[in-house]
Amino acid sequence: xxxxxxxxxxxxxxxxxxxxxxxxxxxxxxxxxxxxxxxxxxxxxxxxxxxxxxxxxxxxxxxxxxxxxxxxxxxxxxxxxxxxxxxxxxxxxxxxxxxxxxxxxxxxxxx
Numbered sequence: 861x862x863x864x865x866x867x868x869x870x871x872x873x874x875x876x877x878x879x880x881x882x883x884x885x886x887x888x889x890x891x892x893x894x895x896x897x898x899x900x901x902x903x904x905x906x907x908x909x910x911x912x913x914x915x916x917x918x919x920x921x922x923x924x925x926x927x928x929x930x931x932x933x934x935x936x937x938x939x940x941x942x943x944x945x946x947x948x949x950x951x952x953x954x955x956x957x958x959x960x961x962x963x964x965x966x967x968x969x970x971x
Contacts, residue, residue, distance in 0.1 A: 864916070864924050867908040872931035874901045876939060923963035926956040 881894030912921050929952045936942035 861924070863908065864912050864921065865927060867905050867912065868924060868928050869931060870901050870908070871905045872928055872935060874898050874905065875932060876935050877901065879940065919963050923959050926959040929955050 877894050877898035881891055881898060884891035884894060909921075933944055933948055933952060937944050
């Protein structure tokens with residue numbers, strides 16, 4: 861599970877680097893470094909995700925993806941000075957609740 865959450869952390873960094881790269885002068889060195897780093901993170905995530913899917917039930921792996929929403933809110937506030945509104949919190953809770961309910965239903969399903 862720890863490796864899974866590390867992968868979600870990497871996946872969230874892809875979005876951060878993409879957003880920073882979007883602020884750079886197109887075709888400049890910082891632009892290429894940001895997007896190169898973003899795609900590197902995405903590549904690491906993709907390889908790691910395939911390893912997770914080999915070792916974990918699919919519903920468990922996907923239920924952890926809700927944490928990416930929290931990382932996005934956290935990165936937005938810390939790095940981009942975005943406000944954490946009540947609507948964002950409510951949205952994150954709804955998304956996470958839905959994933960948790962789905963995961964529980966999958967666990968309790970008779971085989």
